[in-house]
Amino acid sequence: TYNHELVPHKGFTLISGIHDPDDVDQIYNLEIRDSDVFVITYPKSGTIWMQQILLLLEADGDETATSKFNNNGDLIPWIEITGSREAFIKAPSPRMRVTHLPYHFMPSALSQKKGKVIYIARNPKDVLVSYFYFHKMASMLETPKDFNEFFERFLQGHVFGCSWFEHIKTWYSHKDEINALFITYEEMIQDLRSVVDRISLFLGKQLNDEQLANVVKHSTFTNMCKIPQASYEQVPEELLNHRQGRFMRKGTIGDWKNHFTVAQNERFDELFQKEMKDFPLSFIWD
Ligand code: PPS
Numbered sequence: 380t381y382n383h384e385l386v387p388h389k390g391f392t393l394i395s396g397i398h399d400p401d402d403v404d405q406i407y408n409l410e411i412r413d414s415d416v417f418v419i420t421y422p423k424s425g426t427i428w429m430q431q432i433l434l435l436l437e438a439d440g441d442e443t444a445t446s447k448f449n450n451n452g453d454l455i456p457w458i459e460i461t462g463s464r465e466a467f468i469k470a471p472s473p474r475m476r477v478t479h480l481p482y483h484f485m486p487s488a489l490s491q492k493k494g495k496v497i498y499i500a501r502n503p504k505d506v507l508v509s510y511f512y513f514h515k516m517a518s519m520l521e522t523p524k525d526f527n528e529f530f531e532r533f534l535q536g537h538v539f540g541c542s543w544f545e546h547i548k549t550w551y552s553h554k555d556e557i558n559a560l561f562i563t564y565e566e567m568i569q570d571l572r573s574v575v576d577r578i579s580l581f582l583g584k585q586l587n588d589e590q591l592a593n594v595v596k597h598s599t600f601t602n603m604c605k606i607p608q609a610s611y612e613q614v615p616e617e618l619l620n621h622r623q624g625r626f627m628r629k630g631t632i633g634d635w636k637n638h639f640t641v642a643q644n645e646r647f648d649e650l651f652q653k654e655m656k657d658f659p660l661s662f663i664w665d
Contacts, residue, residue, distance in 0.1 A: 383396045385539060389484075390481065390541060391481055391484065392538075392539055392540060392541070393459075394519050394520070396519070397461065398459055398460065399461045402461055402464055403459050403480070405464060406458060406459065406484055406485065406486060407484060408487070409467065409468070409486040409488070410468075410488065411486050411488035411489060411493040411494040412474065413495075414472040414473040414494075415473065415476075415493075415494035415495065416475045416496075416497065416582065417458070417476050417478060417485070417496050418455070418478070418497045419478055419479075419480075419496055420477065420478075420498075420499050421543050421547065422479050422506070422510055422538075422539065423501065423513060424499050424506055424564055425499040425567060426477050426499070427451060427603075427610075427626065428567065428603070429477070431451055431597070431603055431606075431609045432594060433475050434454055434455065435594040436575075436578065436584050436586065436594055439586055440586065440589070440590035440592070440593030440594045441593070442597040449614075450608050450609075450611050451608050452477075455475045455477055456476060457478055457479070458476040458478045459480050479539075479546075481545065481546055481549050481550070482549040483549065489556075489557045492557060492558045493558070494558065495558050495560070495582065496559040497560050497578065497581070498550050498559055498560070498561045499562055499563065499564060499567075500561065500562075500563050500660070501563065501564035501565070502632070503543045503662075504635035504664065505631075505634055505635050506543060507543075507635065508634050508638050509628065509634075510529075510533065511523060511529045511533075513624075514529065514538075515624055516619055516623040517619060518618055518620050527643075530639075530643055534646070544654040544655070547658075551658060551660065560578065562574055562577070562578075563663070565632050565663035568631070571595050572592075572595050575591055575598075579591060600627065600630035610625070611627075612625075612626075614626075632663060632664075633664065635664075
């Protein structure tokens, strides 16, 4: 059943019943500790993957660390979800949070280089495909009529959140003001160990080689699928309809090739060139 609505709010669409506009506005004023970690993603770019990596790094590679919880999001919540901000204020360090919010909503203290930011980018063609399947299973989002309809909506930015282009461009253009590590989903696919090493260094963690190897081992696609907390298999039905698909869907680079028509691909490329012409970002597309 579909009983949530997309609510446009200052350049970002929220979901009624899950987000509260006034509450989201107050995120900007949060006091930030240097030990705070924010994982910033456009949806479907590696959010739950990074939750698993951060929890494992925090637990020195011990994969049983999250077994007492329903899902990793209980330990590393989305800051924009109603109630999350209050809990954040009271939480002990290190406070780790994920968010899909654009830059202008986030605590202004970040731009004084307080706290740490990990931005994960994924090539937007694969994001689109992953997001299409997520709309089919997410009970709070309207089921797309078909792939073509969703393709149009994504290009126009008429999805939960904002346009992919806007998200990456605003965050990227502020990257020198914040204490940030930029990584891509594709780098994680191609060499997870080196990404884990970089994150560990960025966070100032001291894990030995074996512990780092354990972090990598328990955050591969196959192994995350075996851990219900990591794969979001235990999210209640009113949020995710598990018969319609899996959060851990495919986990590959280039699935867009199985979905885009030649004409759609040309249009996407054209828009990408236009939107990204001033941004020296390169992506791995297949
Ligand atoms: S959300 O809803 O924004 O939080 O979704 P998000 O977690 O950002 O993205 C989900 C996609 O990430 C894939 N994923 C992984 N890929 C490879 N390896 C690992 N370990 C992994 N964990 C999650 C997940 O399968 C979704 O991508 P698709 O392409 O749909 O499979």
